[in-house]
Amino acid sequence: MKTVIVVGNGMVGYKFCEKFVAKSSSDEYKLIVFGEEPRPAYDRVHLSAYFENQNANALELAPASWYKENNIELITGQRVSDIKKENKEIHTASGKSYTYDYLVLATGSVPFVPPISGVEKEGVFVYRTIEDLEEMMAYASQIKAIKPNGKAAILGGGLLGLEAGKAVLDMGLEAHVVEFAPKLMPRQLDTRSSNVLQLKLEDMGIQVHLSKATNKILGDKVIEGMEFGEDDRLDVDMLIISAGIRPRDELGKTCGLEMGTRGGIIVDNRMRTSTKDIFAIGEVALYNQMIYGLVAPGYEMADVAVNQIMGNQEVIMPEHMDMSTKLKLMGVDVASFGIPYMPVEKGLSIIFENKTKYLYKRINVSHDGKTLLGGILVGDAKDYNILHQMYLNGIALPDNAEELIVGARGGEGSAFGSAIDLPDTAQICSCESVSKGNICSSLLNGESKSLKDIISCTKATTGCGGCKPMVVELVNETLKSMGKKVKDVICEHFEYTRQELYGIIKVKGITSYDEALDKCGQGDGCEVCKPALASIFATIYNHTANKEDIIQDSNDRFLANIQRNGSYSVVPRIPGGEITPDKLIVLGDVAKQYGLYTKITGGQRIDLFGAELNDLPAIWKKLIDAGFESGHAYGKSLRTVKSCVGSTWCRYGMDESVSFAIALEERYKGIRSPHKLKGGVSGCIRECAEARGKDFGVIAVEGGWNLYVCGNGGATPKHAQLLAEQIDNETVIKYLDRFLMYYIRTAAPLMRTAAWLEKLEGGMEQLKKIVIEDSLNIAEELETDMQGLVDKYECEWKQAVENEEIGRRFKHFVNTDDRDDNLVFVPMREQKMPEPWTN
Amino acid sequence: MEALFQQYSPVALDKVTVWFKACQEHDIPENGGACVKYKNKQIALYHFKRKQKWYACQNLCPHKMEMVLSRGMLGDSEGIAKVACPMHKRTFSLETGENLNGDLPSIATFPVKVENGFVYIGFSE
Numbered sequence: 001m002k003t004v005i006v007v008g009n010g011m012v013g014y015k016f017c018e019k020f021v022a023k024s025s026s027d028e029y030k031l032i033v034f035g036e037e038p039r040p041a042y043d044r045v046h047l048s049a050y051f052e053n054q055n056a057n058a059l060e061l062a063p064a065s066w067y068k069e070n071n072i073e074l075i076t077g078q079r080v081s082d083i084k085k086e087n088k089e090i091h092t093a094s095g096k097s098y099t100y101d102y103l104v105l106a107t108g109s110v111p112f113v114p115p116i117s118g119v120e121k122e123g124v125f126v127y128r129t130i131e132d133l134e135e136m137m138a139y140a141s142q143i144k145a146i147k148p149n150g151k152a153a154i155l156g157g158g159l160l161g162l163e164a165g166k167a168v169l170d171m172g173l174e175a176h177v178v179e180f181a182p183k184l185m186p187r188q189l190d191t192r193s194s195n196v197l198q199l200k201l202e203d204m205g206i207q208v209h210l211s212k213a214t215n216k217i218l219g220d221k222v223i224e225g226m227e228f229g230e231d232d233r234l235d236v237d238m239l240i241i242s243a244g245i246r247p248r249d250e251l252g253k254t255c256g257l258e259m260g261t262r263g264g265i266i267v268d269n270r271m272r273t274s275t276k277d278i279f280a281i282g283e284v285a286l287y288n289q290m291i292y293g294l295v296a297p298g299y300e301m302a303d304v305a306v307n308q309i310m311g312n313q314e315v316i317m318p319e320h321m322d323m324s325t326k327l328k329l330m331g332v333d334v335a336s337f338g339i340p341y342m343p344v345e346k347g348l349s350i351i352f353e354n355k356t357k358y359l360y361k362r363i364n365v366s367h368d369g370k371t372l373l374g375g376i377l378v379g380d381a382k383d384y385n386i387l388h389q390m391y392l393n394g395i396a397l398p399d400n401a402e403e404l405i406v407g408a409r410g411g412e413g414s415a416f417g418s419a420i421d422l423p424d425t426a427q428i429c430s431c432e433s434v435s436k437g438n439i440c441s442s443l444l445n446g447e448s449k450s451l452k453d454i455i456s457c458t459k460a461t462t463g464c465g466g467c468k469p470m471v472v473e474l475v476n477e478t479l480k481s482m483g484k485k486v487k488d489v490i491c492e493h494f495e496y497t498r499q500e501l502y503g504i505i506k507v508k509g510i511t512s513y514d515e516a517l518d519k520c521g522q523g524d525g526c527e528v529c530k531p532a533l534a535s536i537f538a539t540i541y542n543h544t545a546n547k548e549d550i551i552q553d554s555n556d557r558f559l560a561n562i563q564r565n566g567s568y569s570v571v572p573r574i575p576g577g578e579i580t581p582d583k584l585i586v587l588g589d590v591a592k593q594y595g596l597y598t599k600i601t602g603g604q605r606i607d608l609f610g611a612e613l614n615d616l617p618a619i620w621k622k623l624i625d626a627g628f629e630s631g632h633a634y635g636k637s638l639r640t641v642k643s644c645v646g647s648t649w650c651r652y653g654m655d656e657s658v659s660f661a662i663a664l665e666e667r668y669k670g671i672r673s674p675h676k677l678k679g680g681v682s683g684c685i686r687e688c689a690e691a692r693g694k695d696f697g698v699i700a701v702e703g704g705w706n707l708y709v710c711g712n713g714g715a716t717p718k719h720a721q722l723l724a725e726q727i728d729n730e731t732v733i734k735y736l737d738r739f740l741m742y743y744i745r746t747a748a749p750l751m752r753t754a755a756w757l758e759k760l761e762g763g764m765e766q767l768k769k770i771v772i773e774d775s776l777n778i779a780e781e782l783e784t785d786m787q788g789l790v791d792k793y794e795c796e797w798k799q800a801v802e803n804e805e806i807g808r809r810f811k812h813f814v815n816t817d818d819r820d821d822n823l824v825f826v827p828m829r830e831q832k833m834p835e836p837w838t839n
Numbered sequence: 840m841e842a843l844f845q846q847y848s849p850v851a852l853d854k855v856t857v858w859f860k861a862c863q864e865h866d867i868p869e870n871g872g873a874c875v876k877y878k879n880k881q882i883a884l885y886h887f888k889r890k891q892k893w894y895a896c897q898n899l900c901p902h903k904m905e906m907v908l909s910r911g912m913l914g915d916s917e918g919i920a921k922v923a924c925p926m927h928k929r930t931f932s933l934e935t936g937e938n939l940n941g942d943l944p945s946i947a948t949f950p951v952k953v954e955n956g957f958v959y960i961g962f963s964e
Contacts, residue, residue, distance in 0.1 A: 065942065492917065514870075514889070524889040526914030527923035527930070550871040554910050554925030562925055566905045814873040814884070815862050822843075822881070822906045837903055 002029050004309060005090060005098060007080045007251065008106035009035025011044055012282030012298035014061045016104060019306040021070040029309075032098060033067070034090075035076040037129060040064050045295055047163070050133050059130070083255040085275050102277050102309050105252060105265060106302075109245035109283035109293070114155075118217030124239045127164045136240065140171040143237045151176060152238040153226060155214060157184040159327065161242035165206050166330045168240065175206045176234060178226065180243075182211045185334070188325065190341035192353060193360040193378045200332050200358035200379065209234065245293055247284040260286040269316040271305040279305045287317060296430045297321045303433070322392065322430065326377075326384045332358070333381035338374025338391045339364060347373045350402050361405035363387065370396055375405075385470045386419065389426045419470045420477040428474065429460035429467045436474060443478045451475045490749065491528040494521045498674065499746050502536050511541065513551045531556070532749040535636060538672030539744050542789045544796040545635065546806055555634035558810065559797055560616055563609060565823055565834035568616060570596070570608040571633035572623050573669060576643045576661035576681075577604025586626040594619055597831045603640035603678065605631060610832060612819060616810045621801045630797040632670060636750070638677045641665040642690065646683030646700070655700035657683035660729060664698070667733065668740065670793045674747040674756075677740070678712070692720045695753040696739070698732055701725070705732050709739055709767070710757040718754040721764050724772060734783065738771045741782040843904060846880060847897040847947040849936060855950055855961030864956050872922070874898050874909035875960065882949065882960055883909035885933065887920055893951035894933040895960045900924045901943045908946070 004020070006013050017033060020026055035041065042059040050059060057063075067074040075092075082091040083103065091097045111126035113119055125136045143150040152168045154161045157179030168175040177184075183194035184201075198208045209228075218225040218233065225235040252265040258274035260266055264286030271279045271287075281301035283293055292298065300317065307315035324337035339346070342364055352361045363375035372391045377384055387404065389395070398404070419428070424437030438458055442448040448457055454475055455461055461468045489495045494516075496504065501520070510516045513533050517525055530551040537543045545556040555561050560568035572587070587606050591598045594615055596608040611619055620630075633639060643661030647653030661681040668677070680691030681698045691697025697708040697720045704726035711720025724735055747756040760766060769775040800806045812820045824835040861875040861884060872885035881898035898906045903926060911922040913933075920933040931938055936945040950961035 063942070069942075517889075523918070524887070524913075524915040524920070526916065526921070527912040527928060530912055530914070550868050551912075554912065558910065562907070562910070564903075564905075566907045566926075809868075812874055813876045813881075814866050816876050818876055820881075820906055 002101040003099065004029050004031050004102045004104065005100040006031065006033045006104045006106055007090070008108055008282070008284075009033050009037070009041045009074065009076065010106065010108045010282065011041060011061065011295055012108070012302050013104075013106035014041035015299045016106060016281060016302040016306060017067070017070070017072055018062075019303050020309075021072065023306065023310055025310055027071070030073070031071070032073045032100075033075065034078055034080050034092070035074065036079045037131070038077045039130070040067065040074060040076060042130065044128075047127075047130070047133065050130060056130050080251065083251055083278075085255050085278065088277065100277075102279065104305055104309075105273075105278065105280040105284055106282045107248040107251060107284045109247050109291070111241060112244040112246045113241055114214075114243050116214050116217060118219070118223070119241070121217050121219050121223045122221055123219075123223035123237060124217060124241065126241050127160060127167070133167070136167070136238075137171060139238060140168075140173055144172055147237060149174060150237045151235065152240065153178050153234060153236040154240045154242055155226075156242035156244065157181070157208065157210070158187065158242065158244065159185055159325070159329075161240075162201075162329045164240045164242050165201070169205065169330065173238065176209060176236060177201070177206060178209045178212050178214060178234070180211070180213055184208065184210070185336075188334070188336035188340055189376055189378070190362065192351070193362065193376045196353065196355060196358055196360040196378050197329075197332065197334065199355060201330070203358070204330060206330075245283060245291070247286070247291055249284055252280065252284070260289070264291050269304075269319075270308045270313070271301050271317065272308065279308070281305050288319075288321070290321075292321060292323075294323060294325065297323075299431055300433065324374075324388055324391075324430075326381050326388075333377065333379060333384075335377040335381040335384040335388075336375070337384065337388045338372070340374050340376045342373070350405065352402075352405050363401065363405055365397060365401055369401060372397055372401075377405075382469075385428075385467060386422075389419075389422050389428075393423055393426050395422075419473045420481075428470050429458070431467075432459045432462065434458045434460040439471065439474050440478050443475065444482070488748070490532055491526055493517065493523045493525050493529045494532075496520070498532060498536070498748050501533070502539070502745055505533075505536050506540050511537065513537075513548055525551075527553075528749070531636075535672045535674060535749070538637075539789070542671075542792040544670070544794055544799060546796050546799050546803075549806075549809060553636075556636075558613065558616065559620075559630065559634060559800060560611070561634045563834065564837065565825075566820065567609070567823060567834065568611045568613060569633070570611050570616070570619055570623070571601065571605060571631040572628035573631040573665070574605040574640075575665040575669075576641060576658050578643075578658055578662060579606075583626060583628070586623070586628075590619055590622050595832065597828075597833065601633075601640075604642050605633075605640060607633070610825060610834070612823065613810050613812050614817075614819060617801050617807050620797045624795070624798055624801060629669070629795040635672060636675050637670060637672045638665065638668045638679070641668075641679035641681060642694070643681045644683050644686075644688035646681075650683055652686060653683035653700070654702070655683055655705070657681040657689065657698075657700060660698065660705075660732075661689070663729075664733075664736070667790055668736075670796070671740075671744075671789050673740070673744045675750050675752045677753075693717065694720060696720065696736055704728050707732055707735055710753040710764075712752050712754045714752075716754075721757075723764075723768060735771050737786040738779050738782045739767070741786045742770060742778075843899060844901055844944070847899060849945075849947040850949050850961055850963045852950045852961065854963045856964070857962045858952065858959040859962055861958050861960050864953060864958055867958065870913055872909045872911070872913065874906070877960065877962065881906050881909075883911075883922070884951065884958065884960065885909075885913055885922065887913055887933070890915075890920055892920065893953060893958065894920060894922075895949040895951045896922070896931070896933060896936060897947045899946070900926060900929065901938075901946060902927060902929050902941075 041061045079093040080090050081093045089097050089099050111128050151174040153176040154164045155178050157177050165175050183191050212228045214226050216227040225233050227233045247264040249265050258266045265280040267280050267285045273280050282298040326335035347364045349364050359379040361377050364373040422436050426436045428436050448454045460471050531553040534551045545552045549557045591608050597610050599607050601607045641661040641664045643657045646657030678694040679696045680689040680694040682689040682691045683700050692708050692711050693713050699706045706725050707723045708720035709723045711718050825832040826835050859877050867873050867886040869888040875882045875884050883896050883898045885894045898909050900908050910925045921930045923930045930940050931946050936948045952959050
């Protein structure tokens with residue numbers, strides 16, 4: 001058996017492993033992989049996503065178990081320090097040695113740190129690894145603690161630098177981008193597109209400084225600023241260097257491989273170095289005198305190296321590498337393909353620019369006007385995929401080539417038809433080298449039946465993801481051509497959207513889940529359609545979760561939120577956040593009696609955590625006896641209507657916000673909806689109730705209430721938008737009835753109001769017409785339906801404690817009264833918490 | 840935690856040495872499940888009425904090692920009976936124990952029989 005050692009477990013190193021194990025002869029080899037970082041390979045391209053969710057696992061390309069299952073020995077946290085090529089041996093920093101038959105160097109690159117005086121100062125960072133990010137975030141929060149308006153600069157206005165700019169904004173610091181060249185993204189953009197991008201970035205709060213040569217980092221031990229020239233400086237509290245990359249080629253250098261004059265290990269078109277059993281791939285490899293800092297060429301190199309090692313000598317690197325890219329920088333589309341800009345001798349350009357909308361589009365065509373040579377798109381890159389394909393496949397340009405970027409004038413249809421018109425050889429996913437033919441034939445020969453199948457068998461879209469829209473279009477079009485229907489259905493059991501299903505259930509008068517499956521579905525249901533149907537039944541008949549508990553989502557079934565160790569939390573309703581001292585004492589007594597952890601929630605109520613399933617009915621009996629009701633914290637339903645104290649106490653208050661919040665919460669409590677609903681009422685524009693961060697928010701102003709709708713906190717915060725101004729209490733309720741009922745009827749499962757509004761054709765203006773002007777002539781029906789739900793309200797916990805049959809649900813074991821002995825709590829700050837998860 | 844997981848290994852029908860009388864048929868909700876204690880083990884037992892079948896598997900979800908699978912929702916994926924964990928909606932085949940939407944280790948499944956209104960789960964120890 002031969003041994004292949006891979007040094008480096010980055011994106012390209014991982015791709016090598018993936019391509020290697022996919023070969024049938026891979027079991028004749030032993031594969032050992034060394035990674036210097038503590039974790040297995042992750043997706044560096046989307047590193048800035050880490051700022052949003054801080055979930056390192058989500059970036060992982062494959063878990064450690066994947067390597068094990070494929071018989072790959074993965075050694076992380078271990079640096080390879082030396083190669084003895086005459087003995088075919090490598091040495092690690094910890095003094096171990098391994099012998100190889102083939103060695104693959106995939107050591108990648110390090111950020112280039114220019115030799116500026118002072119770069120060693122505290123507060124100067126590079127942007128490359130998750131650890132870099134963690135350090136930056138820790139430092140940024142220190143700054144913010146002492147200096148709320150702290151500033152951070154990014155040195156380098158290239159692709160990676162602008163990504164880092166987004167990271168700085170996400171950290172809540174003022175962002176500055178400093179670039180040596182007179183334009184942003186100098187490799188990809190021309191001067192005019194750079195100007196457009198700069199305007200857009202400045203509009204978003206990122207300041208851009210071009211043509212600046214930094215000659216000094218100022219400050220004592222800690223960075224205080226950057227000096228560009230005499231009397232030209234920028235005060236900053238933090239600096240992130242993103243000035244390009246340098247190949248990590250030390251191993252090659254010390255063992256005597258042939259190197260490029262400015263670094264990089266020289267390879268031929270088989271990815272072989274000057275020593276024939278050593279290969280180099282990715283950003284450490286110098287091919288055609290170039291270091292390729294993009295993922296797609298790296299993946300192609302990995303593929304060539306795998307084939308060469310396995311003896312498929314005919315698989316070699318192409319002469320010319322496509323360096324086209326498309327990305328979203330802080331939500332702004334930027335793409336460049338082929339030759340982005342060129343002197344006039346080489347070709348002619350068609351340019352469209354609209355600075356008022358931050359748009360720039362340029363295509364370069366040959367002198368005879370027949371061939372597309374390349375181009376740039378800023379602000380709107382939805383046509384990138386198809387333009388890129390036209391360029392790659394040399395498709396003849398239409399007579400009016402300008403229509404490719406400004407759209408066809410007069411008449412319907414786009415200038416270039418659809419992805420389905422491309423030749424079969426057209427490469428759709430360049431990261432994974434998947435052609436249109438691969439995708440379509442997999443569907444046509446029955447190997448794949450859906451988008452999911454295509455992704456799992458071709459791996460298309462799993463690299464940068466940029467080709468997703470084209471892949472979706474190809475799959476849908478191909479399936480359609482095969483006579484199959486494609487739409488946004490609930491799941492494999494119901495071939496309808498939620499809105500369609502709502503209509504069917506109502507018209508046919510279906511009242512149970514099994515009946516629905518039999519009359520308009522197929523199969524035996526699943527965890528997606530069961531709660532969706534339960535929600536529809538709740539809207540039409542106001543069934544509580546007790547009516548058909550088995551189709552409820554698990555939390556609704558047990559009328560409580562399952563917590564980390566399988567215990568539950570208890571949240572009684574405290575409308576508007578108003579509570580009497582006597583009720584507070586009851587909550588304290590119950591928590592003490594059952595040993596519950598107590599915390600005030602964001603919705604102005606009190607959450608009791610750590611209740612065992614068996615205790616839930618007894619706990620709720622006590623609460624109900626004291627006048628509490630279910631808070632529906634477990635349901636896709638109204639949570640709370642948060643309020644400030646309003647004119648009853650506040651000297652600024654314009655109206656009684658607490659009273660109105662209580663009235664609204666009492667009105668809409670218990671109503672099931674596609675997702676949770678939150679409301680807020682503020683007594684003046686100081687907005688202490690944060691009503692504009694809710695699905696509906698009401699703010700007292702001179703002459704009435706302003707009503708805002710479709711806001712939320714969460715992963716993508718959205719401010720609610722103004723629906724109506726200066727209206728009285730009755731009108732607020734009338735509009736809310738119409739708005740909520742229309743949302744409940746038409747939204748997809750688990751779609752909150754903000755996302756729903758985004759999908760609603762015509763947006764806010766359309767919503768105003770429907771709710772205020774009654775343009776669909778359904779207002780009366782919506783109000784009647786809502787009033788019906790309000791009138792039928794029943795507390796489902798009251799039902800549960802009063803009905804012995806329902807009570808039996810709340811037992812951990814069906815065959816004994818024993819408790820779950822697996823529940824472990826540990827003490828924390830005079831209360832308790834579940835034992836931390838270890839995996 | 841690993842040790843907890845190791846306690847559960849699947850039992851094939853022909854390897855059953857003990858038929859444990861778990862409960863009465865009506866103790867388990869139709870198209871739902873409940874948890875049965877056997878020695879120091881927790882077993883999730885389901886009555887998949889639509890398929891006219893009974894299933895049993897470990898109550899322990901291998902994702903976060905919590906005793907919760909009996910509270911999960913039943914369903915089918917292209918005909919295969921499955922349960923979705925209430926914690927993070929990981930789904931497992933009730934036929935083979937295989938994780939259907941990820942690469943978690945398989946869960947242990949056990950044979951079930953119903954006689955005279957009583958439900959029995961098969962164990963080999």
